[in-house]
Amino acid sequence: MRPAPRGSLFRNATLAVIWLWLLVFVLAPTAMVAVASLLERGTDQFVTAAFSLESFARLFDPLYFQVFWNSIYLAGVTTGLCLLAGYPFAWLIARAPGRIRPLLLLLVIVPFWTSSLIRTYAMVIILKANGLLNGLLLWFGAIDQPLMLLYTEAAVIAGLVYSLLPFMILPLYAAMERLDLRLLEAARDLGAGRTALFLRVVFPLTLPGMIAGCMLVFLPALGLFYIPDLLGGAKILLLGNLIKDQFLAARDWPFGSAVSVVLLLFMALFLLALVYVRRRRADAEAAL
Amino acid sequence: MNRWLKGSYLGLVYLFFYLPIGVLAVFSFNDSKYRLTWQGFTWRWYESLLANEELLQVALNSVLLALVSATLATLLGTLTAVTLYRYRFFGKKLLFGLLYVVILSPDIVMGISLLILFVSLQLPLGFWTLLLAHITFCLPFVAVTVYGRLSGFDDTLTEAARDLGASEWVTFRRVLLPLLMPAVIAGWLLSFTLSMDDVIISYFVTGPTFEILPLKIYSMVRIGVKPEVNALCTLMLGITLIMVLAAHFLLREQPT
Numbered sequence: 001m002r003p004a005p006r007g008s009l010f011r012n013a014t015l016a017v018i019w020l021w022l023l024v025f026v027l028a029p030t031a032m033v034a035v036a037s038l039l040e041r042g043t044d045q046f047v048t049a050a051f052s053l054e055s056f057a058r059l060f061d062p063l064y065f066q067v068f069w070n071s072i073y074l075a076g077v078t079t080g081l082c083l084l085a086g087y088p089f090a091w092l093i094a095r096a097p098g099r100i101r102p103l104l105l106l107l108v109i110v111p112f113w114t115s116s117l118i119r120t121y122a123m124v125i126i127l128k129a130n131g132l133l134n135g136l137l138l139w140f141g142a143i144d145q146p147l148m149l150l151y152t153e154a155a156v157i158a159g160l161v162y163s164l165l166p167f168m169i170l171p172l173y174a175a176m177e178r179l180d181l182r183l184l185e186a187a188r189d190l191g192a193g194r195t196a197l198f199l200r201v202v203f204p205l206t207l208p209g210m211i212a213g214c215m216l217v218f219l220p221a222l223g224l225f226y227i228p229d230l231l232g233g234a235k236i237l238l239l240g241n242l243i244k245d246q247f248l249a250a251r252d253w254p255f256g257s258a259v260s261v262v263l264l265l266f267m268a269l270f271l272l273a274l275v276y277v278r279r280r281r282a283d284a285e286a287a288l
Numbered sequence: 289m290n291r292w293l294k295g296s297y298l299g300l301v302y303l304f305f306y307l308p309i310g311v312l313a314v315f316s317f318n319d320s321k322y323r324l325t326w327q328g329f330t331w332r333w334y335e336s337l338l339a340n341e342e343l344l345q346v347a348l349n350s351v352l353l354a355l356v357s358a359t360l361a362t363l364l365g366t367l368t369a370v371t372l373y374r375y376r377f378f379g380k381k382l383l384f385g386l387l388y389v390v391i392l393s394p395d396i397v398m399g400i401s402l403l404i405l406f407v408s409l410q411l412p413l414g415f416w417t418l419l420l421a422h423i424t425f426c427l428p429f430v431a432v433t434v435y436g437r438l439s440g441f442d443d444t445l446t447e448a449a450r451d452l453g454a455s456e457w458v459t460f461r462r463v464l465l466p467l468l469m470p471a472v473i474a475g476w477l478l479s480f481t482l483s484m485d486d487v488i489i490s491y492f493v494t495g496p497t498f499e500i501l502p503l504k505i506y507s508m509v510r511i512g513v514k515p516e517v518n519a520l521c522t523l524m525l526g527i528t529l530i531m532v533l534a535a536h537f538l539l540r541e542q543p544t
């Protein structure tokens with residue numbers, strides 16, 4: 001393509017607007033979170049201009065430390081379950097006959113865009129004491145009286161998986177659909193067994209999709225505060241609940257910001273992993 | 289793995305996706321306030337929604353917010369996509385990366401960072417802060433959707449326009465935009481859906497003067513399961529379904 005003229009008003013005006021927008025509403029606010037996390041809590045204002053690492057130190061306060069680890073544990077279990085369920089599922093859609101593949105994909109895209117709050121509420125209806133699951137179990141005679149399914153850790157994990165599974169499947173599907181099937185044939189012809197085929201060909205080629213999927217599940221699983229609110233009662237807290245309470249109830253902005261910075265650091269780790277894997281793959285392709 | 293096993297695995301996961309929302313939708317038509325069992329078909333929960341004037345006002349607020357934010361986000365997002373596609377400029381990769389980071393970043397971080405911004409600027413929380421926040425999280429989705437349509441685009445058309453003496457603006461308005469229209473509309477529909485469904489970001493930047501539907505639903509579902517809430521949620525699911533299906537079919541047809 002011939003480069004378009006550099007000096008056009010259209011180009012410059014658009015660039016100015018979009019950069020200004022991102023600067024004011026994305027970059028500056030994110031920087032403000034980072035700065036707030038390093039300041040002291042104010043008396044009449046939310047923060048005072050005094051440097052302090054106290055907010056980060058408080059993360060190790062036993063009270064918050066437990067919330068912190070429990071949230072990471074829940075997000076980790078959720079991510080693991082989504083990967084376990086989503087990987088074969090995405091593979092089956094990607095390898096489905098071309099005729100039905102668009103429909104199978106659409107059936108994942110719809111829950112992807114559907115309000116996760118409403119889907120969480122639907123989960124409440126299923127798990128209630130007089131809900132569908134208990135009703136079915138009673139009817140089959142598997143239990144004598146309704147189980148307490150709601151307000152448990154399992155309910156929170158079920159809600160997180162229910163909300164986030166499409167976010168694992170779609171990036172995995174994108175990676176698998178692009179996968180060149182001739183590579184599988186070549187590996188098979190060269191005598192690779194099923195395990196070797198997966199570990200040495202399929203796994204490395206779908207790794208970027210896996211990392212992207214894990215990021216899209218893990219980070220929201222730390223933040224979706226309404227899921228433990230609706231399914232876990234008051235006992236189970238996510239980092240999201242902690243942040244929300246610090247900003248809207250306790251009014252401790254530096255501490256709330258410090259927790260958010262931890263979330264941003266997790267995100268940075270995922271992004272670095274993604275860049276690293278992509279670059280290694282580009283190098284490998286260049287070497288061929 | 290044989291076919292039967294594959295099919296039943298797919299079926300099981302789809303059941304997991306659709307059974308809960310299906311049950312929710314069915315119960316919104318059930319003529320019983322508390323019972324699990326089917327007591328007959330009724331519209332009465334929907335009728336009681338329509339009679340609730342406070343709720344209608346909140347719904348109207350949300351529709352207004354979604355209309356305005358989707359339109360502005362689509363405008364900005366489309367211009368961004370075209371600029372990214374057409375021009376070489378300093379920081380192009382950075383801009384690309386930034387748009388993806390906004391899509392990937394957790395809602396809660398965007399919510400509190402915008403709250404900090406608005407409070408430091410002393411903007412009163414309400415319609416305007418919600419609008420700015422919603423435009424910000426919709427914009428990258430539009431940009432990516434429209435950009436997707438541009439890749440694999442026939443450059444000879446824009447070159448022909450320039451050879452015929454069209455300015456950059458005229459090329460955009462008369463050549464690119466008509467060809468991009470399906471993706472632009474799809475971007476608008478998805479933005480509308482995002483705006484109508486957002487809970488986390490709105491939770492932080494909302495004010496008492498302008499109540500919106502997702503937050504109203506949040507406060508309603510915290511209280512418990514009620515047939516009116518089922519009806520309201522079913523309506524929202526229906527709107528999302530229509531919007532997403534429309535966007536999907538608009539994006540499916542190949543650019544000519």
